[in-house]
Structures are given as structure tokens and as C-alpha cells.
Amino acid sequence: xxxxxxxxxxxxxxxxxxxxxxxxxxxxxxxxxxxxxxxxxxxxxxxxxxxxxxxxxxxxxxxxxxxxxxxxxxxxxxxxxxxxxxxxxxxxxxxxxxxxxxxxxxxxxxxxxxxxxxxxxxxxxxxxxxxxxxxxxxxxxxxxxxxxxxxxxxxxxxxxxxxxxxxxxxxxxxxxxxxxxxxxxxxxxxxxxxxxxxxxxxxxxxxxxxxxxxxxxxxxxxxxxxxxxxxxxxxxxxxxxxxxxxxxxxxxxxxxxxxxxxxxxxxxxxxxxxxxxxxxxxxxxxxxxxxxxxxxxxxxxxxxxxxxxxxxxxxxxxxxxxxxxxxxxxxxxxxxxxxxxxxxxx
Amino acid sequence: xxxxxxxxxxxxxxxxxxxxxxxxxxxxxxxxxxxxxxxxxxxxxxxxxxxxxxxxxxxxxxxxxxxxxxxxxxxxxxxxxxxxxxxxxxxxxxxxxxxxxxxxxxxxxxxxxxxxxxxxxxxxxxxxxxxxxxxxxxxxxxxxxxxxxxxxxxxxxxxxxxxxxxxxxxxxxxxxxxxxxxxxxxxxxxxxxxxxxxxxxxxxxxxxxxxxxxxxxxxxxxxxxxxxxxxxxxxxxxxxxxxxxxxxxxxxxxxxxxxxxxxxxxxxxxxxxxxxxxxxxxxxxxxxxxxxxxxxxxxxxxxxxxxxxxxxxxxxxxxxxxxxxxxxxxxxxxxxxxxxxxxxxxxxxxxxxxxxxxxxxxxxxxxxxxxxxxxxxxxxxxxxxxxxxxxxxxxxxxxxxxxxxxxxxxxxxxxxxxxxxxxxxxxxxxxxxxxxxxxxxxxxxxxxxxxxxxxxxx
Numbered sequence: 150x151x152x153x154x155x156x157x158x159x160x161x162x163x164x165x166x167x168x169x170x171x172x173x174x175x176x177x178x179x180x181x182x183x184x185x186x187x188x189x190x191x192x193x194x195x196x197x198x199x200x201x202x203x204x205x206x207x208x209x210x211x212x213x214x215x216x217x218x219x220x221x222x223x224x225x226x227x228x229x230x231x232x233x234x235x236x237x238x239x240x241x242x243x244x245x246x247x248x249x250x251x252x253x254x255x256x257x258x259x260x261x262x263x264x265x266x267x268x269x270x271x272x273x274x275x276x277x278x279x280x281x282x283x284x285x286x287x288x289x290x291x292x293x294x295x296x297x298x299x300x301x302x303x304x305x306x307x308x309x310x311x312x313x314x315x316x317x318x319x320x321x322x323x324x325x326x327x328x329x330x331x332x333x334x335x336x337x338x339x340x341x342x343x344x345x346x347x348x349x350x351x352x353x354x355x356x357x358x359x360x361x362x363x364x365x366x367x368x369x370x371x372x373x374x375x376x377x378x379x380x381x382x383x384x385x386x387x388x389x390x391x392x393x394x395x396x397x398x399x400x401x402x403x404x405x406x407x408x409x410x411x412x413x414x415x416x417x418x419x420x421x422x423x424x425x426x427x428x429x430x431x432x433x434x435x436x437x438x439x440x441x442x443x444x445x446x447x448x449x450x451x452x453x454x455x456x457x458x459x460x461x462x463x464x465x466x467x468x469x470x471x472x473x474x475x476x477x478x479x480x481x482x483x484x485x486x487x488x489x490x491x492x493x494x495x
Numbered sequence: 496x497x498x499x500x501x502x503x504x505x506x507x508x509x510x511x512x513x514x515x516x517x518x519x520x521x522x523x524x525x526x527x528x529x530x531x532x533x534x535x536x537x538x539x540x541x542x543x544x545x546x547x548x549x550x551x552x553x554x555x556x557x558x559x560x561x562x563x564x565x566x567x568x569x570x571x572x573x574x575x576x577x578x579x580x581x582x583x584x585x586x587x588x589x590x591x592x593x594x595x596x597x598x599x600x601x602x603x604x605x606x607x608x609x610x611x612x613x614x615x616x617x618x619x620x621x622x623x624x625x626x627x628x629x630x631x632x633x634x635x636x637x638x639x640x641x642x643x644x645x646x647x648x649x650x651x652x653x654x655x656x657x658x659x660x661x662x663x664x665x666x667x668x669x670x671x672x673x674x675x676x677x678x679x680x681x682x683x684x685x686x687x688x689x690x691x692x693x694x695x696x697x698x699x700x701x702x703x704x705x706x707x708x709x710x711x712x713x714x715x716x717x718x719x720x721x722x723x724x725x726x727x728x729x730x731x732x733x734x735x736x737x738x739x740x741x742x743x744x745x746x747x748x749x750x751x752x753x754x755x756x757x758x759x760x761x762x763x764x765x766x767x768x769x770x771x772x773x774x775x776x777x778x779x780x781x782x783x784x785x786x787x788x789x790x791x792x793x794x795x796x797x798x799x800x801x802x803x804x805x806x807x808x809x810x811x812x813x814x815x816x817x818x819x820x821x822x823x824x825x826x827x828x829x830x831x832x833x834x835x836x837x838x839x840x841x842x843x844x845x846x847x848x849x850x851x852x853x854x855x856x857x858x859x860x861x862x863x864x865x866x867x868x869x870x871x872x873x874x875x876x877x878x879x880x881x882x883x884x885x886x887x888x889x890x891x892x893x894x895x896x897x898x899x900x901x902x903x904x905x906x907x908x909x910x911x912x913x914x915x916x917x918x919x920x921x922x923x924x925x926x927x928x929x930x931x932x933x934x935x936x937x938x939x940x941x942x943x944x945x946x947x948x949x950x951x952x953x
Contacts, residue, residue, distance in 0.1 A: 150878075150882075150901075152882040152885040152886045152889060153881075153882065153885050153899065153901050155885070155889050156885045156888050156889055156893070156894045156895050156899070157894040157895045157898075157899065158885070158895060158899040158900070158901050159898065159899070159900050159901065160900075160901045160902075182859050183859055183861075183863040183864075184837070184858060184859040184860070184861065184862055184863060185862065185863055185864040185865065185866065186834070186862060186864075186865050186866075187865070187866040187867070188730065188866070188867045188868065188872040188877070189866065189872070190679065190770060190771045190773065190774055190840065204836065204837035204838070204858050204859060205836055205837055205838070206834045206835060206836035206837055207730075207734065207834070207835045207836055207840055208730065208734070208832065208833060208834045208835070209728035209729075209730035209731055209734075209832060209833075209872070209877075210728075210730070210867040210868070210872045210873075210877045210878070210880070210881045211726065211728060211877075211880045211881045211883075211884055212726070212728075212832050212834070212846075213865045213866065213867045213881070213899075214865070214867060214881040214884045214885055214899065215884050216862055216865060217862065217864075217865030217895045217896065217897055217898075217899040218884070218885075218888045218893055218894075218895055218896065219862075219896060220861065220862055220895075220896025220897050221860050221861055221862055221896075222834065222849070222853060222858075222860050222861075222862055223849065223850040223853060223860055225846050225847070225849075225850075226726060226832075226884075227725070227726055227832075227846070231888075231891070231893065233891030233892055233893060234891060234892020234893065235891070235892065239887075239891050241884060241887055242883075242887060243724075243725045243726055244726065244728075244880035244881065244883050244884050245879075245880065245883050246875075246876050246877075246878070246879030246880035246881075246882070246883055247875065247876065247879050248761040248762070248763070248787075248790075248875070248876045249761075249790065249791065249794045249875060249876075250794075250875050259651055259652040259653075259654055259655035260649060260650070260651055260652070260655070261640060261643070261644070261649070261650040261651075261652060262649055263643055263644050263645075263646075263647045263648060263649060263650075264644055267602075267644055267645045267646070267647065270641055270644045270645040271641065271645075272596065272638065272641045272642045272645050273638075273641070274593075274638065275634075278634060280634055280635055281589065281593070281634060281635065281638055282593075283593060283596070283597070284593050284594060284597050286597070307839075320586050320613065320614060321614070323586045323587070323589045323590060323635075324589030324590060324593060324635060324638070326590075379743070380742065380743045380746070380776070383742060383743070383776060384678065385677070385678040385692075387586075387587060387694070388587070388590060388591075388694035388695045388696050389590065391694070392590065406743075408746060408776055409710070409746055409747060409776070409778065410678065410692060410693060410694060413693075413694065413697070414694040414696060417694065417696035417697070418696070472710070474573050476573075476708070477708075486696055486700070487594055487597065487598065487696070487699065490598060490699075490700075490703060490705065491597075491598065491599070494598070494599070
């Protein structure tokens with residue numbers, strides 16, 4: 150560690166930090182084009198520092214170190230040289246290091262084992278907390294087709310769980326569903342205007358934030374739909390990306406394809422993840438379309454039919470696939486997997 | 496008790512033909528480790544399927560809820576599985592625990608741990624910072640600690656380190672199946688475990704003793720030949736693979752590594768590769784048991800598990816002629832260091848071609864910040880290799896041309912790395928957000944003035 154500090158490195162805390170957006174950058178103003186290189190695993194736009202102009206590259210830690218010393222990305226340590234303090238050029242030797250330390254130092258014990266008898270332990274959640282909120286079960290399926298649902302947003306291109314439920318400052322609301330829902334889909338790009346967090350309210354015609362518009366629909370008692378592109382929900386496993394849309398009234402997410410974990414998470418929360426049988430149908434749905442979904446024939450392996458009504462156009466039908474099995478359909482009917490588990494325990 | 500029920504269930508299923516071992520663990524970190532060697536599938540199930548199995552198939556099918564009735568068709572069936580363990584980080588644990596509470600059950604059905612790492616911000620500090628952090632996150636930590644105690648979950652306090660590293664050092668074992676509420680859970684594949692990232696709702700299922708459902712994955716085999724050397728590192732294996740398969744290429748697949756090149760990669764290096772398998776969408780990634788894993792188990796105080804795994808080494812790898820849906824070959828001897836990006840991890844550039852791509856696209860060449868560490872890459876090996884580069888720069892009187900941040904992930908590794916100041920004190924991001932505006936330069940100055948903590952200086 151000393152070697153890093155001696156060359157001007159800064160050692161940070163023992164946690165995820167900038168890797169999940171916990172990084173308040175001040176060296177580069179937001180919006181400035183710049184390059185960073187990390188040995189992390191993600192480099193989606195704005196992941197590390199929230200600046201869309203930060204070009205983040207991923208490499209091995211030894212490469213990051215040598216590039217930081219060279220100060221430029223195009224330095225190839227295998228053949229390029231740097232000028233030392235003595236004015237002479239030198240080439241780096243290959244990195245060497247031990248796989249394992251001589252011994253692991255257990256350090257401070259930071260583990261708390263659960264007691265055998267926990268009957269006296271009290272778990273409390275304050276009703277006024279803005280960080281924790283006990284859950285209210287989602288309503289069960291109303292046992293009829295879902296009709297005349299507005300598209301809340303037609304997301305264009307990459308829409309990862311970071312776009313759906315941004316990390317960083319929002320992490321503190323993880324345990325408070327209503328509060329964290331204010332970040333819902335604010336990173337997704339609206340296909341209508343190429344903007345983030347700006348969608349048209351189909352009832353008022355006014356443009357507003359995605360969560361605000363969803364809340365308005367919810368208040369009107371209207372369920373809504375998200376249209377997505379390929380590999381929708383890639384990235385992390387955070388179920389808030391499914392919980393928040395559900396909480397604000399989402400009934401279905403219809404995409405060209407899903408990332409596995411997110412697809413399952415949507416099912417667990419009682420939202421329908423559906424895919425276009427013909428991916429080209431994505432282009433036929435306008436961002437302000439109304440959608441009706443027939444569910445009388447909702448069975449494993451059976452396609453569903455969506456009726457699309459674009460503004461000022463005749464309705465047309467689109468065929469959708471789903472991956473629900475019989476058990477998962479029960480989750481949908483009960484309103485969520487948890488509702489179903491509860492109903493089975495009774 | 497649910498835990499003993501789990502063991503007896505396993506024993507009931509497996510005892511006839513194989514050994515299940517409950518190893519008493521010498522530390523108080525966990526009560527019992529179950530080393531489950533899935534020879535069961537090698538016997539009964541391969542009779543049924545009548546074909547050689549991949550390692551991932553052995554592990555998954557060895558954890559089936561109803562192995563005799565389960566429909567098994569890759570890419571089609573939904574497997575009902577019984578994972579050995581659940582791990583949750585503090586961010587996702589909140590919602591999962593809230594959900595578990597609303598299920599009304601008294602205790603978790605399988606060993607479960609909560610790890611406080613995601614709510615901690617990037618700053619080094621002393622005991623003062625810990626106090627600030629604890630008070631800012633107090634409500635959440637208190638909730639998780641008390642709910643953990645109430646419902647039988649182990650609780651790793653803030654400052655313990657990143658979840659995946661703790662799991663690798665304490666809980667992962669060859670042939671095991673675990674789920675974690677974080678997409679980088681597959682990190683434990685570096686120790687031959689099938690570790691799968693899930694949502695909190697899945698964790699709730701497993702904690703509630705319901706079988707956990709997973710669509711039977713397909714399998715990508717990565718045949719590693721040659722030997723890792725020079726500037727190439729384990730990271731470059733996965734950066735190269737990400738370029739070949741893209742961020743979607745692993746969706747629905749378990750990525751299994753095999754071949755003569757495997758032994759040239761350290762256990763923590765294998766963990767790095769498995770960790771980043773999440774970036775190509777893989778269900779999980781797994782390496783076959785080998786000497787490197789043996790050494791790592793011994794070094795982390797688990798020689799008992801190493802001994803047992805040695806006995807079953809032939810089962811902790813794929814069968815000869817096991818069929819993969821896709822096979823990728825990577826020659827480690829000619830593997831170049833890679834720079835992937837920007838904006839997506841599958842835009843892979845071997846370093847020899849990077850300059851061309853940079854100029855063609857007009858990406859900024861000057862580097863503003865370098866960051867090393869994180870749960871993906873802060874093993875002892877990563878740090879010592881990087882430090883060897885830093886030392887060379889020092890020897891030539893050079894410093895970094897841009898900011899270089901080092902974020903580590905673990906107490907054990909930390910303590911072994913001889914830190915000059917306390918890293919194990921945490922600081923919540925909230926403080927970071929609201930601290931007085933300071934330039935990086937002053938931050939640098941401040942971090943250097945932090946006093947050494949007695950615990951970490953040896």
C-alpha cells in the first residue's frame with residue numbers, strides 16, 4: 150500500500166464506493182469530456198461518476214496503475230518507455246506478485262452471529278422513517294384483460310437496471326419503496342424525444358418526469374406499460390427495478406428481449422415481462438400508444454395478443470411471447486410471488 | 496431446526512452412494528460447513544440422462560429438490576433447486592428482509608448472511624468517520640442487525656469488506672450452490688462453487704425454505720490453453736471473452752472454464768473472471784477444482800474442506816466429452832492486456848489495437864483518473880502486481896500523472912496488505928455527498944494526514 154501512496158495514489162474505504170456510483174467527483178466538471186480507466190467490472194455511461202461525458206475503460210489493475218503513471222491511455226508498457234527523473238528513458242518490467250500472503254491476518258472480528266434464542270429480539274421500523282417502510286401487498290390480478298393502458302415510456306436502446314433504478318444517491322432509499330420509486334426509469338432514453346426523464350402525459354398532454362407521470366396515471370387508477378429494446382434490464386439484480394414500476398402501477402414490460410434476472414424479478418412482483426414475437430413490432434408502437442392485452446388464454450408456452458392503438462390510427466394486433474410457467478402464472482394472479490407464498494402458507 | 500433439517504435432507508438423499516460431510520468449523524464465522532460432493536449426479540442422474548455431464552450440470556442437478564421427477568432440458572425446463580446458502584448485501588438486504596418479515600416465518604431455512612458494504616462511501620478515515628457513518632446509516636444497520644438476530648441471519652458489520660470477497664474467504668466451497676442478491680455473486684466460481692446473482696425476492700424464497708427456481712441453463716465451455724504470462728492477467732481473460740461473446744452472449748448460460756491453461760490462474764484470478772462473467776449476462780461462471788483452489792482453502796483456514804475436495808476432485812470437474820452448447824478457445828500464452836470500453840464492457844481492445852481505435856473514435860487520450868480495486872480486482876495478487884509497477888515508477892523518480900484511487904474489498908486481504916491507515920472504518924456516502932466542497936488535491940492532502948490505526952499497522 151505504501152508504494153501506491155508514494156506515487157501519489159489515494160487509498161479509499163473498504164467498500165464498493167465509486168464502483169456503484171458512490172463517487173462525488175470534483176476534478177472534472179460534469180459534462181466535460183474525459184477518460185478514466187478502472188479495474189472494476191462496469192463502465193456504463195454515468196456509472197462511476199454520473200458524468201455522461203466520462204469515457205470509462207476497464208483494464209487489469211496493473212494496467213490501470215501503469216496507465217495512471219504514464220497519464221495516457223495509449224501507453225503500451227510492453228514496448229513504450231517513460232522518461233525517469235534522471236532524464237533517461239526506461240521500460241517497465243513485467244508485473245510480479247505473490248498469489249497469497251504469508252498469512253492472512255484476521256483483523257477485527259466484524260461478524261455478528263444470530264443468537265440461538267431470538268424471541269426477545271425486537272425489529273422496529275418507524276412509520277415516519279424516510280429510509281425504511283414496511284411493505285403493503287400488491288393487489289391481485291383483477292381477472293380480466295388489461296385494456297386501454299398508456300405507454301409510460303418507450304425506452305430506446307440500452308436500458309439497464311441502472312437506467313431503471315439508478316444507484317448512487319438513491320441507495321439510501323432502498324428500504325423505502327415509495328421514496329425510491331422517485332428514481333424509476335429516470336435514466337431511460339425516451340424514444341420520442343431522445344431525452345431522459347421527460348415523457349408526455351397521455352391524459353394532460355403535458356411533459357413531465359417519468360415517476361411523476363406514472364404517479365399521475367396511478368392516481369387515475371390507470372395501469373401502464375413500458376416498451377423496451379433488446380436485453381432490457383441487463384446489469385444488476387436489484388429488484389427495485391421491478392418493485393418501483395409495480396408500485397407506481399406498471400402492468401407489463403414489453404421488449405425485444407430481457408436479461409434473465411430482471412425478467413424473473415418482474416414476474417415475482419406481478420408485472421408481465423413480454424417479448425415481441427417479431428422484434429420489428431417494437432418500431433410499430435408509438436410512444437403515446439394505448440395498449441390492450443388479452444389474458445383469457447394466459448398459459449405456459451402460449452402466445453398473447455396485444456392490441457395497439459397509435460394516436461389517429463386504426464388499431465392493429467401484435468403477437469407476444471412470454472416465459473411464464475404454471476407456477477409463475479399463479480404469482481401473477483395473486484399479485485406477486487410473495488402474495489402467492491402467503492396464500493399457500495395459510 | 497431448519498439447518499439441521501437441510502443437512503439431514505441432504506444426507507437422506509446422498510448418503511447411500513456418497514459422502515456428505517459436515518465439517519465443524521474452528522471459527523465462529525459459521526457453525527457448520529457442508530461440503531456436498533455431488534457424486535449423486537454422477538451415479539443416479541447420469542443413468543437417467545445417459546450422458547456425460549458438465550461441472551455446472553453436476554452442481555445444479557446435485558441440488559435438485561426432486562431429482563427423480565425433475566424435468567431436465569437445457570434452456571427449457573425450470574429447475575427447482577435447494578441452494579446451500581444465501582448472501583445479501585446491505586442495499587438489497589433491506590428489501591429482502593422486509594419481504595421476509597412480511598412472509599411471517601420465524602427463521603431462515605438455510606444459512607444466510609448480510610454484508611454491509613454497498614452503503615459505504617469512498618473515503619479513508621478514522622474512528623471519527625466511523626461514528627459519523629454509523630449515525631447516518633444507523634437506522635438501516637440497526638434494522639438489519641436486529642432482523643438478522645431475530646431471523647437467524649449472520650450479520651457482517653460495516654467495514655468487514657465487500658460481500659464477494661468475504662464469501663470467497665469464508666463460505667465458498669467446491670461443488671456448492673449459493674445465491675446472492677448481487678449480480679457479482681458468481682465471484683465464488685473461483686472456488687468451484689455455482690454462485691448465482693438473484694433478486695431479493697429469490698432470496699426470500701430460499702430463506703423461506705421454498706425451492707428456488709432457475710431456468711435450466713445452457714453451457715458455454717471456455718477452453719484455456721497455454722499459460723498466462725507477462726502483462727496479461729486474469730482480468731484480460733474475461734475482457735477478451737466479453738469482446739467475443741458481448742454483453743448478451745452469456746444470457747441463459749453457465750460459463751465453464753477448463754483446459755490446461757486453468758492451472759496457470761490463481762484462485763483469486765479465477766474469482767475475478769467469474770465475477771465479471773456477470774458483464775456478459777452469464778447465469779454464473781465456474782472453474783474446476785484444482786491445486787490453486789486447494790492452496791487458497793488452506794491459506795484461508797479451511798484445510799478440512801481442501802482435503803475432502805481432493806478426495807472428490809474427479810467429480811468437481813466436467814466429465815470427459817461433456818457437451819457444451821458453445822465452446823470458445825482462448826490461448827493464454829498469446830493473450831494481450833486489454834482495454835475495454837468506453838460505455839460498455841464488451842467493446843474489447845487488445846492493447847496493440849487500442850491506439851488505432853482511440854484515434855479513429857476521437858476518445859480523450861489523456862487520462863483524468865485511474866481507479867483500482869473493487870470486488871472484482873483487489874486480491875492480494877492484484878495489489879502486489881500493481882504495487883510492483885508502482886515501485887518501479889518510484890525507483891525512477893516518477894509519480895502518477897493523474898489521480899489514482901485504490902479501493903479495496905476486504906479485511907483479511909487488507910490486514911495482510913499492511914495498510915498505513917485505517918481502511919476498515921467506514922464512511923457513509925451521505926457524508927460524502929454533503930461534505931464541504933473540497934478539491935481532489937485537498938482530499939489527497941487530507942488522506943495523507945490521517946493517522947495510522949493501531950489495528951492495521953503491524
